[in-house]
Amino acid sequence: MASQVFFMNDRANSLAESIKFKAVKVFRDAGLGELFLPGDWVGVKVHFGEHGNSLSLRPQYVRSIVEEIQRLGANPVVVDCTTICFNEYSSRATRTDMLRTAARHGFTEETLGCPIWIADGEFGEEEVKVEIPHGVYLTHSYMGRGLKYLDAMIVVTHFKGHPMGVFGGALKNVGIGCGSKRGKLCTHLLNHPLYGIRNWGINQQAAQAAAQAPHPNGIDRLMKNCPFDAFRWENDTLHFDREKCQMCAACFGPGLFSGILQPPPEIMLMWAATIPDAFAGYVNAIGKDKVGYVTYAVDMTPWCDCVNWSDKPLVFSLGVFASKDPVAIDMACLEMSEAHSAVPGSKADELGFAEPGTERFTNCAGFAGVSQWAQINSAIYNGLGTSEYELILSSPVTDDTQFWMKPYTPENPWGWVHRKEHHKIDWTVEPYTHRDLQFSMVDMSVKPKGKVAEREL
Ligand code: SF4
Structure with a gap:
């Protein structure tokens, strides 16, 4: 049976047509308020955006959903988990840094109107193991422990590209975002016994090129960023003491982007599958029928908000979607993003995928040329939902006085x-x-x- 996906575009000429209030309307039309009861603790899962990223989710997009949950008598709390330390200046890899970054991006208890929980502790070590009964590849993962105290969760997502999942929608917001640090290592397979960083190759040519630069060059920084001193530079050669490597991934970004560390090709092909696998574990732990989805398909950049920059969006903003089905909502975003021309001067335009009907994310976002449908098909395999959906065009509220800024009535x-x-x-x-x-x-x-x-x- 097809799932229902509610949608409104981003045109606006009145308060009721403001996209953040359209988000509230599609939330209502999709029946997301039925997922919790008055007095419940309702997580609002967000992604604060890495320091330097400028097109991530806006706090005001979240605040309107927070206020709707409060209007229904429940207790919203904005939630996220720490990231892996994937570069030398990770801005969200500890709870303290994540809250600092959130504040720099305008997310504070004051701006959101509710508390913020970083659900896996200061260093991401507060976690619960979750089973994945029917995964494509993963059999279990690790979720931020704080999330298990939630009665329900509303996943508020910024839709965009993602180098590993190919696209980053509701599935990715949960499948990666609800993982503790160890959970995120599992989803990325960076601690895998076969494909994990301990077994990655070294490109000595790239290493020698990096070593030519003035100090502190890429080699200095790579060595210093490893908390376990696994790298050593001797006789113009980068030595990797694999016994010392704990597969913490602090070298992942500097090693991968410089070409010094060489992951096995298999790992890149599996990321689109492991994200829905982990999603299944996390959502089952919270309660599959207790999670709803609101997705802002705006500023759809080729890279995820985990990177510390924002490229020009691939396609123009579409609007806001809501559904109880995470597969259907991601599918709707993908199909609608295909239906329009690319933004002139964007990566899609530059690579020759400007015409409507081209797979923007397959061709412009993923690391390894994986199809944008792989994540969707993996999610269906996991039993998370259906790609078949009925798109229901919602309309704005007729009485916009409910959205007047308090105390005015x-x-x-x-x-x-x-x-x-x-x-x-x-x-x-x-x-x-x-x-x-x-x-x-x-x-x-x-x-x-x-x-x-x-x-x-
Ligand atoms: S221990 Fe060192 S080499 Fe191993 S993953 Fe962590 S940073 Fe990289």
């Missing part, structure tokens, strides 16, 4: 609340204009001279 509008102060303010004004415009509107409408030259610095 139709009974107490701003001018009424502040009428006493109005009487104390001096409203008089001395003449402050010429008799007429001194420069005609006709002349003002003529385009003035612009660029006179262009050059590289």
